[in-house]
Amino acid sequence: MAKPLLFQIASSILTFVLLLVYLHAKVIEALGLSLHPASSTIWPTPPRSKSRTRGLHSTFQTDEDTAGVDIHSHDRKMKNYWFPIKPADALSPSNGYDSIVKSAYLRHILVASEEMADLVMDIYIKGGSIPGKDNTYGPTDGDLFTRLARDVSLCANSREDGGKIGWVDNPGNQFNDDKDKLNKTNRVGYGMIDPDLIKRLFEERVKGGDVLKLQATEGNGWHLIRVDDLHIDVQPSTMATSGSKNVINKKRNKLKGLGTIPLSPTFRKLDVGNNNGIDNDDMQSKTIYSVPNAQYYKILTTGCQMNVADSERIMGVLEGELGLKSLDSLYDDENDAMDPSLVTKPKSSTAKSDSKKNTPDILLLNTCTIRDHAEQKVYDALGPYASLKRSGHPLAIVVAGCVAQQEGEKLLRRFPEIDLVLGPQYIPWLGELLVEVGKGSQLCMTESMIWSEKVNRDSSREKDGEWMMPVKRGHSTRAWVNVIYGCNEHCTYCVVPSVRGVEQSRSMEAILQECLQLADSGYKEVTLLGQNIDAYGRDMSPRRTFADLLHYLNDNLPPGLSRIRYVTSHPRYFSERVIDAVANLDKICECFHVPFQAGDDQVLRDMRRGYTYDSYMKIIQKIRSKAPDASICGDVIVGFPGESEEQFKRTLDLMEEVKFDNLNTFAYSPRPNTEAADWVNQIPPEVQSDRLQRVQSLAAEHALQRSQRYLGREVEVLVEDRNPKNGDEVMGRTRQGRQVFFPGDVNELKGELVMVEILEARTWSLVGRKVIPGNVLERSEYTTQSNM
Numbered sequence: 001m002a003k004p005l006l007f008q009i010a011s012s013i014l015t016f017v018l019l020l021v022y023l024h025a026k027v028i029e030a031l032g033l034s035l036h037p038a039s040s041t042i043w044p045t046p047p048r049s050k051s052r053t054r055g056l057h058s059t060f061q062t063d064e065d066t067a068g069v070d071i072h073s074h075d076r077k078m079k080n081y082w083f084p085i086k087p088a089d090a091l092s093p094s095n096g097y098d099s100i101v102k103s104a105y106l107r108h109i110l111v112a113s114e115e116m117a118d119l120v121m122d123i124y125i126k127g128g129s130i131p132g133k134d135n136t137y138g139p140t141d142g143d144l145f146t147r148l149a150r151d152v153s154l155c156a157n158s159r160e161d162g163g164k165i166g167w168v169d170n171p172g173n174q175f176n177d178d179k180d181k182l183n184k185t186n187r188v189g190y191g192m193i194d195p196d197l198i199k200r201l202f203e204e205r206v207k208g209g210d211v212l213k214l215q216a217t218e219g220n221g222w223h224l225i226r227v228d229d230l231h232i233d234v235q236p237s238t239m240a241t242s243g244s245k246n247v248i249n250k251k252r253n254k255l256k257g258l259g260t261i262p263l264s265p266t267f268r269k270l271d272v273g274n275n276n277g278i279d280n281d282d283m284q285s286k287t288i289y290s291v292p293n294a295q296y297y298k299i300l301t302t303g304c305q306m307n308v309a310d311s312e313r314i315m316g317v318l319e320g321e322l323g324l325k326s327l328d329s330l331y332d333d334e335n336d337a338m339d340p341s342l343v344t345k346p347k348s349s350t351a352k353s354d355s356k357k358n359t360p361d362i363l364l365l366n367t368c369t370i371r372d373h374a375e376q377k378v379y380d381a382l383g384p385y386a387s388l389k390r391s392g393h394p395l396a397i398v399v400a401g402c403v404a405q406q407e408g409e410k411l412l413r414r415f416p417e418i419d420l421v422l423g424p425q426y427i428p429w430l431g432e433l434l435v436e437v438g439k440g441s442q443l444c445m446t447e448s449m450i451w452s453e454k455v456n457r458d459s460s461r462e463k464d465g466e467w468m469m470p471v472k473r474g475h476s477t478r479a480w481v482n483v484i485y486g487c488n489e490h491c492t493y494c495v496v497p498s499v500r501g502v503e504q505s506r507s508m509e510a511i512l513q514e515c516l517q518l519a520d521s522g523y524k525e526v527t528l529l530g531q532n533i534d535a536y537g538r539d540m541s542p543r544r545t546f547a548d549l550l551h552y553l554n555d556n557l558p559p560g561l562s563r564i565r566y567v568t569s570h571p572r573y574f575s576e577r578v579i580d581a582v583a584n585l586d587k588i589c590e591c592f593h594v595p596f597q598a599g600d601d602q603v604l605r606d607m608r609r610g611y612t613y614d615s616y617m618k619i620i621q622k623i624r625s626k627a628p629d630a631s632i633c634g635d636v637i638v639g640f641p642g643e644s645e646e647q648f649k650r651t652l653d654l655m656e657e658v659k660f661d662n663l664n665t666f667a668y669s670p671r672p673n674t675e676a677a678d679w680v681n682q683i684p685p686e687v688q689s690d691r692l693q694r695v696q697s698l699a700a701e702h703a704l705q706r707s708q709r710y711l712g713r714e715v716e717v718l719v720e721d722r723n724p725k726n727g728d729e730v731m732g733r734t735r736q737g738r739q740v741f742f743p744g745d746v747n748e749l750k751g752e753l754v755m756v757e758i759l760e761a762r763t764w765s766l767v768g769r770k771v772i773p774g775n776v777l778e779r780s781e782y783t784t785q786s787n788m
Contacts, residue, residue: 097205098172101450103231104206107163108193109148109224110155110216117213117222120148124211124224125542139548140555143509145211145226154221157192165192167231170202193223201225207450209507210541228509230452234429234445296327298360300381303368305567306424306500307401309480309529311366312471313427314400318362320470321431327360359388362396362434367403369495369671378403379414386417396437398422398430405499406672408446421446425485425501428454451485451504477525477720477751478563479518483511483549484530489570492608493640495671496531503535508544508552515557524718524751525563525589533566534573547577554585562586562753563718563735567593568635572610574619583627589735590627594619595635595664599650603643606676613654620658631661631706631736638695639668639688641679648691655698661706661736662764663699667692700763707738707761714771715740717756722746739765 111117122128127139135151137144149163158164196217204212206227214223297318301311318324363385367378378399389395399411400422411421419437422430423446433443473479486501487494515526528549530536537544546566553564564587569578571594582588594616598604601612623630636651655663667688670677715734723729723741730744732754742756749770760767 097450098170098202100233101170101202101230102173102233103167103169104202105167105228105231106165106193106201107145107149107226107228108155108158108165109145109153109163110192110221111152111224112154112221114213114215114222116152117224120152121211121213121224121542124148125544138555140552142512142556145224145509155192163226168193168198171195171199172202173233193225197223201227206230206541207504208453208510209505212541228507229454230450232429232450232452232454234426234432234449295325296360297324297362297364298327299364299366301366302377303366303401305480305527305529306482306531307366307368308474309482310401310424310427312474312480314364314366314430315472316470317427317430318364319472322434324362359385359393359395361394362398364398364400367399367401369402369406369499375403375407378411382415382418386415389417396420396434398434400424400427402495402499405446406495409444412442412444416442419443423447423449424499425449425451428452448501451506453506453510473518473523475720477523477718479523479526480529481511481514481518481526482506482530483528483566484533484536487531488535489532489572489610490608492606492675493637493668493671495674498673500531503532503539505536505538505540505544507540508549511549512553512556515553515561519558519561522751523561524753525565526561528564528566530566531568532570532573533568534570534575534578545575545577547575547581550578550581550585550588554581554587557587563589565589565591565737569594571596571616571619576622579622579626582630589737590630591633591735591737592623592627592630593633596654596658597635597637598640598643598647599652599654600643600647603640603647603650606642607637607640613650616654617657629736631738632658633662633664633737634658634660635664635666636695637666637668638691639683641668641676641683642681643683651695652698655695655702659702659705660699661738662703663695665692665695665699704761704763707763707766710734710738710758710766711761712758714755714757715766715768717742717754719744719746719749719752719754721750734766740768741765742768742770744770 109120111120119128119130123130123137124144125139127137127141129136130152133151137148141147143162146162150159153159153163155163194217197214200214201212204210206212208227208229211224211226214225215221216223297315299311299314299318301307315326319326365378365381369375382397382399385395385397389397396419397415397417398420399418401424404411404421405423408421411418419442420433421444422433426433426445426449429445433445436443484503484505486503487497488503490497511528518526534546536546536549550564550566557564569592574594579592582590582592596616597607597609599613604610604612620632623632636655638648638651667685668676668683670682717732717734717740719730719732721731723731726741728743729741730746730749731739731741733739740756740758744754755771756768757771758766758768
């Protein structure tokens with residue numbers, strides 16, 4: 001009798017516990033909270049979309065937040081949680097906001113009432129007018145916040161300067177505890193905004209571009225405070241924590257198995273003073289990093305446009321802050337500089353004194369991890385230089401990019417000769433980190449990091465727009481401009497979120513400033529970059545959209561910079577407003593890059609893409625309807641785990657229905673730290689190869705058809721360079737992105753917009769002849785209905 005009684009008691013206790021768990025879940029749901037599985041912390045439950053079918057998003061996204069997607073794959077349930085992105089989410093618990101955010105550069109608008117603050121905020125976002133004032137404000141009016149500050153702010157100290165407060169320290173930062181040591185800017189800032197309000201501001205974990213509405217502590221009005229930038233402290237001595245990804249090996253004695261201390265050049269930091277009266281210990285002081293023993297660098301870049309843009313920023317730091325020169329300038333063939341065993345003649349007489357220079361002082365590999373065997377390719381490239389360093393040559397080796405972020409400390413163990421492993425988020429601080437390398441430290445900087453423009457806000461430089469981070473552009477007519485970093489999607493095949501971090505948008509004002517500098521330098525075209533560019537602005541406060549950014553840039557860039565492109569869109573978040581912007585705005589090129597990855601709905605679910613064949617086609621139909629002459633490009637992956645032949649044929653069906661102008665094709669390869677890599681139903685390589693060949697063949701057929709629609713037309717071409725296969729021809733691109741070759745003098749035409757009559761259509765390019773020199777037709781005159 002005892003056993004049945006004990007069983008009944010245990011059963012009752014279990015029932016009671018389950019009831020408590022159920023009631024707890026209901027309470028959490030009623031409060032609008034959910035338990036985030038990764039961090040075991042409570043997050044606000046996102047609003048649910050009313051238009052969702054079978055867990056998939058509707059075709060076009062509004063500006064409302066989107067929710068999670070339940071996906072069933074291979075008899076197991078996966079959930080893609082969506083949760084609000086805050087700046088702190090870019091930081092791990094071991095490397096929190098207050099430990100690295102030292103200061104913020106602020107502007108503010110002071111008004112008398114909350115109603116007035118709400119009105120000004122609404123005008124800042126949407127445009128409008130203030131009752132009793134003649135001025136009307138447009139949402140795309142340059143730096144609208146500065147203009148509003150001059151017109152309506154009640155703060156006499158900052159009004160004439162567009163609400164400028166300047167750099168103000170974070171009270172929560174461990175270095176800013178002593179109020180008696182406030183710098184001059186802090187004392188001025190606290191005269192405009194009291195310290196308690198500054199403390200409340202930083203408690204919101206703000207980032208660059210955020211605008212917050214806060215009531216004055218003593219009830220004297222309301223502030224709208226804009227954060228223009230953050231000053232981030234990444235000094236290795238303050239970043240080294242137990243268990244942190246940021247590893248600092250002073251004198252090379254922290255990691256086991258490192259062997260002898262590798263040699264590296266000496267780097268030195270020089271303070272050359274400042275012109276704005278700020279104390280030398282303030283971050284505004286102008287700092288230049290001098291490299292007395294190092295002169296030349298070599299950078300090798302692989303991967304996507306993001307890596308190319310990152311390399312341009314890296315070269316800007318190496319040349320603009322460190323004063324280095326590119327080793328390639330010494331050689332007739334730049335491939336010579338890649339081989340440390342070669343001794344070649346200098347390229348010109350000016351380099352004769354450096355003829356002994358056959359190896360760089362700094363080697364930097366900016367790496368990609370998307371493709372298969374990416375890590376091994378890095379190891380192969382490192383081998384000769386590591387051997388050279390072991391032989392006694394003083395060489396600093398830096399591994400940057402996605403492989404660096406993915407492998408981290410493993411790279412140091414495999415190649416102890418490496419001095420610095422640099423995640424993409426640390427590029428702005430490369431100068432400071434190389435100073436530590438010169439002192440004998442070995443650094444692995446892969447910890448999560450909040451984005452900062454890292455600019456010098458000296459007023460004399462800010463006026464001329466010279467305070468932006470230095471960038472050495474790889475081209476003189478077109479340029480890359482990052483607008484959002486990271487990705488929150490976590491597709492089951494993609495390694496990007498683990499190596500690029502969470503989404504962090506740049507402010508529209510900072511993006512515009514960079515584009516204006518490019519326009520001043522003669523650039524005619526910019527390409528806006530983002531891993532998921534349609535997510536732009538959803539992490540900002542107040543929230544913005546990518547369509548807002550397109551309108552803002554179109555209305556504020558001068559006529560000389562006449563082309564704006566962008567990559568890469570995500571069908572899950574694609575907005576009809578973006579289609580309207582491309583169709584109607586003069587500067588936005590008629591080119592869409594909308595990856596579809598697969599044509600079968602089940603495969604798309606397994607990929608966790610969040611859309612279907614039909615919803616993707618609705619996007620295409622909208623594009624064809626509103627921008628009929630626009631090019632449509634895509635990405636596709638074949639041989640995804642579990643993909644059957646019938647499912648693959650759905651991909652071919654989609655291609656036939658769309659007929660892409662250009663298609664990037666990939667065979668699936670398992671990547672580290674991705675879910676699909678562990679699935680047992682991998683597709684044999686020979687099947688993948690066959691499917692890849694079939695999609696490439698069909699893509700080429702469609703590309704030729706799309707090229708043929710240009711025959712006999714006159715199109716606008718931006719001349720970029722000489723045809724490398726024919727010195728008598730130049731090459732450029734149409735607004736739709738098609739490459740065009742035609743006879744011409746590159747010295748005369750490079751960087752010019754010319755009209756070209758198309759005489760021959762090739763698969764991936766066009767051939768023509770120049771017509772009506774210097775007379776560019778209006779958009780309405782050369783845009784015609786495309787041949788479907």
